[in-house]
Amino acid sequence: MGSMLARDALRAGYEVLVYDPNPSLGDLRDIELADLKTLAKSADVIIISTPLQVVKEILLEIRDLVRKRSLVLDIASIKRGLEDVYKKYPDGVYVASAHPMFGYGAGTFKGYKVLVLPVNGREEGAVKAKAFFELLGSKVYIVDWKEHEEMIKYTIGLPYFISVAFLLTISPQKEKAVLYGGTSYTYLSTYAQAMFVDDPSFIQELIQYSIEAISEFLEKAHAFLSAEDKKGILEKIQSFIDSEDAYRLFYKALKIMIKDNQNIYFT
Structure with a gap:
């Protein structure tokens, strides 16, 4: 995300300095590197x-x-x-926090949603910011900090947890799943595997942080499985969603995935 942000800032006309103890800048090899103290003392953002x-x-290291x-913020x-x-x-120092609601696969910040949290x-x-x-x-x-x-x-x-649970459940059958998997499996397995571009330590931290939501999810899943009127519950859900529009978007995305890679399942 940092390299993508640096590239977009360059395009926007900013002079960009980068501090990285282990730099791997890829297509930003012409960018100027700086030590942390120099960067902190000289940068406007x-x-x-x-x-x-x-x-x-x-x-804490750059605070003084x-x-x-100058404006100081993070994108964690x-x-x-x-x-x-x-x-x-x-x-006299401006501070805020930001959360880009997308991953590095977007390729750019342009057109994508960023949440900013005021202090x-x-x-x-x-x-x-x-x-x-x-x-x-x-x-x-x-947005509000606590609500975020x-x-x-x-x-x-919660979506990360669902991905982990799905992969743990299906992996013993992964060879057969390629043959028997339909559109729903293709979509879900692609999404679940894509989450693992993130470092396992981040996934672990995120899931542990979200334990309350995950517990609520498991309770609701158990309640549904135990309910006598499952059809009534499903009809209630159907009443407040736009399933037709979602189905259209689902197949639009699915066609792109299948065209891009026929063998994405547990390769």
Whole structure:
């Protein structure tokens, strides 16, 4: 994500510096590298793209180095403990947190959704962060910090857990599944396997963080399996969704996946 962000910032006209203890810049080989202290003292916008545990370390390390009127933010998925760190930043430094709601497969920030989380009492930083991502072409929404931390348990953590459970269940039958798998299997297995481009430590952390939503999911699954009127429950669900539109989009995506790779199942 960091390399993609750097590339988009270059396209938007920014001069970009990168700090990475183990740089692997790929198509950004012409970009300027800097040590962390130099970058912190000179940059107008500082964006931290690292795992959560490293975000906190870097924020603390550069806190007394950044200059006034600079903007400091991170793009971590889980924000646990970060707001307290931002609140201790010197007055005159703008701070916020952001969450790109997509992965590096998007190839660009342009056209994709970014959530910006304001720090309580320092909301102007979120306004500046929103303007920055809008300059990159993102669709930006300012959201409540606590609500974000609660909702990602359902919108990110729960789907990851479902992927893990599905793969653990189907893997003993993976050879036969290729033959017997239909459209639903193709779609779900592709999605589930794609989640594992992320590091297992991140997946573990995300699932553990989302344990409340996962527990609720398991309770509702058990309640459905135990219910006498399963048809009534299914009809109730059908009443508040647009199944026809979803079905059309499902096949549109499916055709692309099948055309792109006929043998994506457990290769």
